[in-house]
Amino acid sequence: MDISEHLPQFDLPVDRSGISSMKWDVTDGELPMWVADMDFRTAPAIREALSGRVANGTFGYTDVPAAWNDAVAGWWRRRYGMDVDPGHVTFTTGVIPAISSLVRSLTNVAEKVVIQPPVYNIFTNSIVNNGRRVLDNPLRYADGVYSIDFDDLEAKLVDPLTRLMILCNPQNPSGNVWSADDLAHIGALCAAHDVTVISDEVHCDVVRPGVVHTPFAAINDVNRSICVTCSSPSKAFNVAGLQSAYFICDDAGLRARAVRGVNTDEVAEPNDFAVFSTIAAYTASDQWLDDLCRVVQRNKDYVAARLDADADELLRMVASDSTYLAWIDCSGLLGRVGDITAERFCEHLRERTGLVLSYGGIYGGNGSRFLRMNLGTCAGLVIDGVRRLLEGAASYARR
Numbered sequence: 001m002d003i004s005e006h007l008p009q010f011d012l013p014v015d016r017s018g019i020s021s022m023k024w025d026v027t028d029g030e031l032p033m034w035v036a037d038m039d040f041r042t043a044p045a046i047r048e049a050l051s052g053r054v055a056n057g058t059f060g061y062t063d064v065p066a067a068w069n070d071a072v073a074g075w076w077r078r079r080y081g082m083d084v085d086p087g088h089v090t091f092t093t094g095v096i097p098a099i100s101s102l103v104r105s106l107t108n109v110a111e112k113v114v115i116q117p118p119v120y121n122i123f124t125n126s127i128v129n130n131g132r133r134v135l136d137n138p139l140r141y142a143d144g145v146y147s148i149d150f151d152d153l154e155a156k157l158v159d160p161l162t163r164l165m166i167l168c169n170p171q172n173p174s175g176n177v178w179s180a181d182d183l184a185h186i187g188a189l190c191a192a193h194d195v196t197v198i199s200d201e202v203h204c205d206v207v208r209p210g211v212v213h214t215p216f217a218a219i220n221d222v223n224r225s226i227c228v229t230c231s232s233p234s235k236a237f238n239v240a241g242l243q244s245a246y247f248i249c250d251d252a253g254l255r256a257r258a259v260r261g262v263n264t265d266e267v268a269e270p271n272d273f274a275v276f277s278t279i280a281a282y283t284a285s286d287q288w289l290d291d292l293c294r295v296v297q298r299n300k301d302y303v304a305a306r307l308d309a310d311a312d313e314l315l316r317m318v319a320s321d322s323t324y325l326a327w328i329d330c331s332g333l334l335g336r337v338g339d340i341t342a343e344r345f346c347e348h349l350r351e352r353t354g355l356v357l358s359y360g361g362i363y364g365g366n367g368s369r370f371l372r373m374n375l376g377t378c379a380g381l382v383i384d385g386v387r388r389l390l391e392g393a394a395s396y397a398r399r
Contacts, residue, residue: 001298003379009288010040010295011378030354033385036172038238038324038376040292042277045284046237049276059272064091068275072246075282079205082218088250090259090268091275093243095202095230097267099166100126102228102247105261106196106254107132107163114156114165116148117364120172120200124364127166135162138365139174144318144329146174148182150189157193165190167199169216170207173327173363173372175320177207183216187223196254197227202245205236205289208297208321217248225251228258233281235323236289238376244274296324299375299382306386314393324376327360328389331369336397341368348396353388 016024016039023035041047069086076082092098103113109131115123116137127134137153139146156162167186170177190197199216207213217224232245247262249255262268303326304317314333317326330342339345346359349371360370373389375382 001294001301003298003302003383005298006379007291007295010292011380013378013380014039014041026356027354030350030356031381031385031388032356033374033377033381034356034358034372036235036323036325036374036376037240038374039378039381040238040376042238043281043285043288045280045288046239046277049280050273053272053276062270062272062275064270064275068279071279071282072248076215076248078286080213080215080218082215084248085250088255089246089248090255090262091270092230092245092247092262093267093269093274095200095232095234095245096122096126097265098230098245098247098262099123099198099200100130101261101265101267102198102230102258103127103130103132103164104265105257106198106228110161111164112156112159112162114153114162114195115364116168116171118173118360118367118370119168119363119365121362121364123166123168123200132164133161135159136364139171141366144316146171146176146318148178148186150185153186154189154193157189157195162193162195165195165197167197167216169199169201170203170213170322172203172323173325173358173360173367173370174318175323175325175327177211177213177321180214180219183214183219183223187216187219187226191222191226195226197223199227199229201229201231202235203323204231205233206293206296206322206324209290209293211321213322217250226254227251228254233278236292237277237281237285239277239281242273242277243271244278296375299324299377299379300326302379302382303373303375303386306390310390311393312397314397315389318370324374326373326375328357328371328373329369330371333393333397334369337399342371343368345392345396346371349389349392352395353392355385355388355392357389 073084358372360367
């Protein structure tokens with residue numbers, strides 16, 4: 001799909017001013033392509049479900065009906081071939097509230113939690129803010145490709161104070177889709193050292209057409225027995241503001257601790273819109289999501305091609321099979337100007353061109369030489385964003 005090919009539901013601009021949008025809280029002329037929410041209106045079935053709920057006019061306390069559990073289980077079975085018992089699905093108000101609660105309920109103060117930087121920075125907050133210790137297993141990066149350093153991972157898991165690993169599957173910010181072999185290897189090592197895995201799979205629904213996400217828990221019985229899978233329709237259907245997420249856990253003992261934790265932490269009660277939006281997303285929005293994945297891949301292909309053709313080897317986009325995020329390697333530019341990190345370049349982009357991106361250093365690992373760019377927007381803004389990025393790189397290289 002070429003950038004000139006448009007789908008109206010994704011390529012007509014949406015005015016997000018005046019709604020207190022975090023992403024669009026910018027000055028006139030700035031183009032925000034940073035935080036991971038999209039500029040697309042959510043799927044029609046979700047809008048219809050919410051309109052119907054609003055029409056009732058009452059907004060009291062809401063239970064989680066069996067239809068919600070069935071919708072989540074059906075989604076994972078239909079999209080990923082994973083057999084999910086509806087009774088093993090637990091509602092939470094968000095993936096991060098769930099992860100923070102799981103850190104508290106599955107580990108003790110001062111114990112260690114493994115993460116794989118560069119990775120979503122809030123994982124670190126969930127660990128440190130709860131009095132646990134971060135143990136980094138940095139991803140390897142060679143020839144534009146990320147991979148897992150399994151020797152280092154095992155060395156970290158051997159530590160008797162290591163009780164938990166937070167896996168990002170698919171990986172944010174790189175967009176890596178981990179292979180079945182990778183996931184099986186992680187599971188075997190963690191099981192051997194009695195380490196529980198939280199698998200954050202919130203980005204799993206947005207993948208390159210033809211690629212299928214592999215859930216960590218679907219690999220084998222070992223993985224399933226040591227895992228709590230966290231996910232949400234928030235990323236794929238652009239409904240983060242509705243605060244609807246869940247975790248799936250098959251091991252009875254692990255599940256009991258996890259469920260007790262989110263209830264103790266008061267992050268297991270839905271608002272009036274969370275339940276109905278998820279049911280609509282997971283039962284009546286498959287085609288909308290398939291179209292979204294085509295548009296996201298179109299945008300990513302365009303950005304990669306423009307950087308390859310016009311960035312004068314200053315910038316390169318890391319190839320990826322998931323997320324609507326571009327992970328941009330600035331090493332060529334940094335080498336040209338003698339900078340160690342991309343932080344000043346990120347600031348320059350905003351000051352000089354109005355383009356607002358995320359500085360990769362917040363994700364740890366080798367992220368300090370990268371920027372993250374959100375491509376979940378219409379074709380016109382993607383083209384504008386790349387133009388600003390290239391102009392900013394050229395002007396920065398001349399400094």
